[in-house]
Amino acid sequence: MTATGWFAGCLLAALCCCLGATPARCAQPLLGKADVGAIKAFVLSDGYREMDAKLLLADTPDKQEAVKAAYPDGKTLNSLNVLLFKSGDRVVLVDTGGGKILGPGAGGLPKAMDEAGVKPEAVTDIVLTHLHRDHTGGLGLDGKAAYPNATVYLSKAEYDYWLNPDNEAKAPERARSTFTTAREMLALYPGKVQTFEPGKELLPGATPLAAYGHTPGHIALLLSSNGQNLLFFADLLHAMGLQLPRPDIAIAFDTDPAQAVQARKALLERAAKEGWTVTGVHVPGPETYKIKASGQGFELVK
Ligand SMILES: [Zn+2]
Numbered sequence: 001m002t003a004t005g006w007f008a009g010c011l012l013a014a015l016c017c018c019l020g021a022t023p024a025r026c027a028q029p030l031l032g033k034a035d036v037g038a039i040k041a042f043v044l045s046d047g048y049r050e051m052d053a054k055l056l057l058a059d060t061p062d063k064q065e066a067v068k069a070a071y072p073d074g075k076t077l078n079s080l081n082v083l084l085f086k087s088g089d090r091v092v093l094v095d096t097g098g099g100k101i102l103g104p105g106a107g108g109l110p111k112a113m114d115e116a117g118v119k120p121e122a123v124t125d126i127v128l129t130h131l132h133r134d135h136t137g138g139l140g141l142d143g144k145a146a147y148p149n150a151t152v153y154l155s156k157a158e159y160d161y162w163l164n165p166d167n168e169a170k171a172p173e174r175a176r177s178t179f180t181t182a183r184e185m186l187a188l189y190p191g192k193v194q195t196f197e198p199g200k201e202l203l204p205g206a207t208p209l210a211a212y213g214h215t216p217g218h219i220a221l222l223l224s225s226n227g228q229n230l231l232f233f234a235d236l237l238h239a240m241g242l243q244l245p246r247p248d249i250a251i252a253f254d255t256d257p258a259q260a261v262q263a264r265k266a267l268l269e270r271a272a273k274e275g276w277t278v279t280g281v282h283v284p285g286p287e288t289y290k291i292k293a294s295g296q297g298f299e300l301v302k
Pocket of ligand 1: 132134135235281282
């Protein structure tokens, strides 16, 4: 698979971010295109958020050193990317960004879709990798379904966890908004929310793969067509520069950090072995990558 086509404006915006502009400034839509056999895929930016490096779980001196070396000023800019693909007669969004609920750094997806030439009404399906708010916030727009003709899919494990009132009642205060947003956003799609078990084809050329740990039902999505593959690994990595070489470092957002580490290692190992092109939600820019095993982790193939 080859990445094709970058817009000059996108490159400028990316440069802006590298130079340390505020996340709000970086909320200009970015868009990358990639063909996967007969599937047309687009990596769209919903925006950026500044992330405190303290969120990375460095519980040993060598992990602390690795975090400090990767982020000497203690913070990093975190992309919020969304995958859009056209396969046969389907137009599919994978995640929806944070929409208006995450503040000025997010909510750029509608503009990015416009640049890709796709109207919200044209979206036939939405696959949610998990129900954190930076992935579900864009499901709604001014109290209505932002994608009125779409069916929404998520893993059964994810649905069962976040839509369970008992889990919501015993969740710590900081996690409550995730439950509320998940419930409210999915309610905008009455009768059109479907669950799946990962591991088999869900939509033409698209197979969800279990990557549980970040959340109880977190999935990655593998696109395959004519022998070409793109793995959208969602939130398997939040700090690519660090967690690629050190996949053993988890993040405070992980529901089960040990399981998240295991999922990251296993799926990246598979991607490296199979030669899959990869990209995710919190990677720099709207780019796709190839990776290979290196030391205790992985590195980018130049
Ligand atoms: Zn996320």
